[in-house]
Amino acid sequence: MKLKAMINSLNTNLDIQKSETSKIENVDFENLAFGRTFTDHMFVCDFIDGKWQQPKIMPYQAMTFEPSARVFHYGQAVFEGMKAYKDNAGKIWLFRPEANHKRINISSARLAMPEFPKDYFFAGLETLLKMDKEWIQPGIGNSLYIRPFVIATEPAISASPASTYRFMIICSPAKAYYSGKVRVLFAEKYSRSADGGVGFAKASGNYAAQFYPTSLAQEKGYQQIIWTDAHTHEYLEEAGTMNIFFRIDDRLVTAPTSDRILDGITRKSIIQLAEDNGVTVEIRRVPVTEIKEAARNGSLKEIFGAGTAAVVSPISAFEHGNEVFEIPDLENSYASKFKKQLQDIQHNLSEDKHGWRHEVK
Amino acid sequence: MKLKAMINSLNTNLDIQKSETSKIENVDFENLAFGRTFTDHMFVCDFIDGKWQQPKIMPYQAMTFEPSARVFHYGQAVFEGMKAYKDNAGKIWLFRPEANHKRINISSARLAMPEFPKDYFFAGLETLLKMDKEWIQPGIGNSLYIRPFVIATEPAISASPASTYRFMIICSPAKAYYSGKVRVLFAEKYSRSADGGVGFAKASGNYAAQFYPTSLAQEKGYQQIIWTDAHTHEYLEEAGTMNIFFRIDDRLVTAPTSDRILDGITRKSIIQLAEDNGVTVEIRRVPVTEIKEAARNGSLKEIFGAGTAAVVSPISAFEHGNEVFEIPDLENSYASKFKKQLQDIQHNLSEDKHGWRHEVK
Known part of the structure; x- marks a missing residue:
């Protein structure tokens, strides 16, 4: 499979920094508020000088941004929502992930933001899921909610497209979003x-x-x-x-x-x-x-x-x-x-x- | 004047941290790209537990945000644009600033964000301008562009209004925005x-x-x-x-x-x-x-x-x-x-x- 080959070649080039400890012991998977608990790692890739730089996986953490970063002023930000599932044999599955990749680029294009390459997207996503696989609970109704997003980071408040961006993937274990009718x-x-x-x-x-x-x-x-x-x-x-x-x-x-x-x-x-x-x-x-x-x-x-x-x-x-x-x-x-x-x-x-x-x- | 009295009483309560050095020596005021150069200080006030906390003035600097901060995902962010002018006697003037304060609250209300109090707005703004007054160049066409803005900081990616926000004011010396026809x-x-x-x-x-x-x-x-x-x-x-x-x-x-x-x-x-x-x-x-x-x-x-x-x-x-x-x-x-x-x-x-x-x- 061509995509798989691309991902494998990229995996070796991902800059990976593993978390020394896991937060998973503190998580009550039976009582999860949507989108408030995040896994141990995140995927980060910066767009600078007209190209996407070295993609990285690092411990989930707060990051510094300039107060003038364009995302704070002009809303240059797009996202996706995806889920990973674990079957009874412990295998991990995504659902139509190529559609999410395609759509985040459609969203980005409409906001004058650069498209994110498919090989980076899948290498980052799959490596991240494998590193944080313990966070995916098996069973219908359980999933790992995946949030790829892109934000304009350039520190300049003129109303025009930024020249620098950050693509990130963060993951949050999830139950159903709306419960009840x-x-x-x-x-x-x-x-x-x-x-x-x-x-x-x-x-x-x-x-x-x-x-x-x-x-x-x-x-x-x-x-x-x-x-x-x-x-x-x-x-x-x-x-x-x-x-x-x-x-x-x-x-x-x-x-x-x-x-x-x-x-x-x-x-x-x-x-x-x-x-x-x-x-x-x-x-x-x-x-x-x-x-x-x-x-x-x-x-x-x-x-x-x-x-x-x-x-x-x-x-x-x-x-x-x-x-x-x-x-x-x-x-x-x-x-x-x-x-x-x-x-x-x-x-x-x-x-x-x-x-x-x-x-x- | 009632507002002035409010501001004076608040000024004493502003938490002020002065920059040890100024960046102003490095600024070429004749060649300013719009919105890329910022003054020495900024005003910051956080909304937590349902109320605006201690307002602060501090050195202009990058700040840390969680990747899950709602502003990155759901665009809960509003801003204002204002200018300060210096006359030939060195006095500093704002133009209809109450209209900006009123409008940022109209914008905030439409995005389900909390309104920012008038006394905090003026105390922060005026103290900041006095601290950074050297950055305001006299002469028609010169001004200090002032950017008040509010962003949703709560680290949670459910699609609903945040419970925490940050109000900030940053300032950037400016020439005319569009030059030529x-x-x-x-x-x-x-x-x-x-x-x-x-x-x-x-x-x-x-x-x-x-x-x-x-x-x-x-x-x-x-x-x-x-x-x-x-x-x-x-x-x-x-x-x-x-x-x-x-x-x-x-x-x-x-x-x-x-x-x-x-x-x-x-x-x-x-x-x-x-x-x-x-x-x-x-x-x-x-x-x-x-x-x-x-x-x-x-x-x-x-x-x-x-x-x-x-x-x-x-x-x-x-x-x-x-x-x-x-x-x-x-x-x-x-x-x-x-x-x-x-x-x-x-x-x-x-x-x-x-x-x-x-x-x-």
Whole structure:
């Protein structure tokens, strides 16, 4: 395999500094808050003088930055979310990691940041996972959340692209992101992204922009917002940390990707799994009015979110126009069915006919 | 004055660590690239446990941050741009600084970040300016650019507002931001902000989002983009680092502020100066078609940008729909007239009838 050969040749060139001790003994894997506990090592590679420098693995640690580093001022920062799984034989698996590599470069390009080479990405990622493999717990629902990200480090506050960047990978052991059912608000006033904007990118600024409207939703008892198109608020788009699927009778409906909507890897996997199961998937604009009418006449069977952190997250109610719609529980829901099929593939418990699993060895 | 009393009482409580040496001897004030040289000190105040802690002034220096600090991942970062001026008697002046304090809190609120108290803001700012006053060069065109900013520091990568923040002020001696005439492209495909989004805030993510489209414009020979509304691209809005004014015959036209457009302090000062000069100002939507038609029939006399960094920046040409429009040079332009009036007020060379100057003493 060509990629494997590239990685092996690079591994020998990775500058590796091992942590002298491990923090793992202090971690309660049964009680993990999302994204607060990090493994013993991290991967770091700096972009200087027009090229990516010596990639390094070092103990996870705080780092120094100039107060004028452009990331603090102009939001030149992109990230990815991935997970590693351990099967019952102790093998480590990634899920469609090439899609994450491709997407972080799409995000970077949109923010005028340099692309990160595939061989560096995989060599760093796989070496890091092998060094911190004890942090990956086996069992459905357990994973190691992987956060590759790139930030602009150049110490200069003029509003233009930086000349220096840092690519990093940090890892955090994870349980499910949302536990329990999720209640959502359909956006009527605030927006997540503009046509011609950066909504399709995992750009840092897309996230901060959602926090305040989401806090208003939370005050009303909703965990998330399903964003609508910025211009009319008539079409349902995505949830910011998840793409969204609607089941109407036995059809599955989801919005097409666009420059406003993230091309989710879990989203496209769910679409494929649905097709594998003979379920009709309609990728088209989703009018708010249609979903409300379907909720009223009983044809709306399910709404669920899909994303790497959230996996598949059933939605139990939505509010729009001061009207609350409860979605009754459903036996054998698509959400539970596709979530199980997805997790079985991720944890090496079932056939992987689309070649989505990637073993780290 | 109540504010002054607050500041004086706070000054005694500021934790001040003076730099042992100054870097000023190494600075060539005649050849300053914007935003790359910083003064000897900076102001720092952390938000922890729900409140702003002891404010500090310390030597300008790099600082340590966790790789998981939320600012690196979710773009929770806002900033301001201000300038300090030194008059011929050596007095130091700020221009409408209360507007900057008000606006950084408006920006923070939109990104679910805590507001920064007015007394801390002014005590930190004024003490810092007095300590670094040698860095402020007298003379029109010279200033000390001041960058207050707030970043989310909490080391946790869940997509929600941070619980800890750092407010900082750093300062950089400046000449004019754009030198020479500026050629601009009217946006036809990319967008800066959405209705219901964060375009009105000085949110970090708004800036990175402009870099790639601007780089495409630069390849075509344009320094800046004038952004249009995201939905139709038919109305001219702002330039990302500047608000935009159009002079048609003897009237001045500019877009109204909205949730997409920054409420620029230079913008509102220019509007006031125009009115003081008996110039009719129309604050209304500005159709691209109207400006193109005015350019064709000769009634478009000027376009200029207005912003703290750029001050007043004349625009000499624009392109839209693959058509290039050159704007002939004009004697006694509004741009040069209002720029002079503005700078005279800023440098304490003329009467300040609106009370815009604020002495630092």
